[in-house]
Amino acid sequence: MKKQFKLGVIGGGFMAQAILKGAILSDFLRARKVLVADVSQKALDSLEYLDVNTTTDCRDVAENCEYVLFAVKPQNFLDVAKSLHGIPVEKVISIMAGVKKDKIRDALFGSGIRIARAMPNLPCSVGEGMTALDLSEFSSSADDCEFISSIFNNIGNLLLIKEDKLNAVTGISGSGPAYVYLFIEGLVKAGIRQGLTEDEAKTLAVSTVAGGAEMVAHSQDKTLRELVSAVCSKGGTTIQAVESFEKDDLEGVIDRAVSACVRRAEELSE
Known part of the structure; x- marks a missing residue:
């Protein structure tokens, strides 16, 4: 039986x-066509x-929508699911971290x-996001795959991946924007200490991070280490900063932070 709405969303938060x-x-x-x-x-x-249809009763979504997107907090999902008892739902999309x-x-x-x-990240809000998506249960339907993929293609880049890797994805791209913001904040504060105004330091830091990321994306013939070396010259300025990062175990700091994030995602999966 054809549903009244194409897409239903349970949870109207930021993502x-x-x-x-x-x-x-x-x-x-x-x-x-959205409720x-x-x-x-x-x-x-x-x-x-956005002029979408809205309701305070999530049963309306389950009853009347072809695809149901769960966008509630993971810890609230079981209560939401209980409220839907007795309503058959056939096609589900979830962006809940850690909920298998x-x-x-x-x-x-x-x-x-x-x-x-799916695991989208915060830059999706400005059309520059990254979403990892497990579509394996829809592999027999090209139409379903195209519809679900298109939802996320319209908010940034898309990577198809298996579910068992989604916790790792959470640690890299799902939570990753926060790491980038922290790094930019550190650059800004360092710039201020070196005599720049906050606006000057922020402009320089944001442009440098964005430009560096673009260069990585368009330099597929070079490794990341080769790009680092391209900025460094023997006896120059950049090498001093890179050696300081290495002395302070920047790679280890990042690895430990990502591991902590993934562990929490695994806890939510239990």
Whole structure:
């Protein structure tokens, strides 16, 4: 039986809004074919500019939407699932960190449910995000794969990946923007200490990080270490900074931080 809405979203928070903004403003989805549920009227009011349909009852989404996107906090999922008891849901998309497909399936009491798991990150809100997506349960349907992939292609880049790697993805790209912001903040503060104004230091730091990332993306014939070496000259200035980073075990600092993030994702998976 054909559903009234193409996409239903349970949870109207920041990431859900970023996804909907990309899908609707790119004309991939018509606003009238979207239904969003959230217990917070304030969250629903913030979606008014997209002109989507809204409800405070997530059962409306489960009953009336072809695809159901879960965008609630992982710790709230079981309560949401209980509220949907008795409603058959066939196609599920989840952006909940650490919540495995088997847990989603069990909670929704549906052996026939097909589930896609995605891990988008914060820059999706400005169309420059990175999403890792497990589509394995939809592999028999080209139409389903195209629809789900297109949702995330409209908010940035997309990497197809298996579910067992999604916790690692959380540690790199899901949480990674925070690491980048910390690094930029460190550059800005260092610049201020060296006599720059905050605006000057921020302009220099942001442009340098963005430009460096673009250069990596367009220098596929060079390794990252070769790019580092290209900036360094023997006896010059950059090598002094690089050697300081190495002395302070920057690589180890990053590895330990990512490991801590992945461990937390694994805890949420249990």
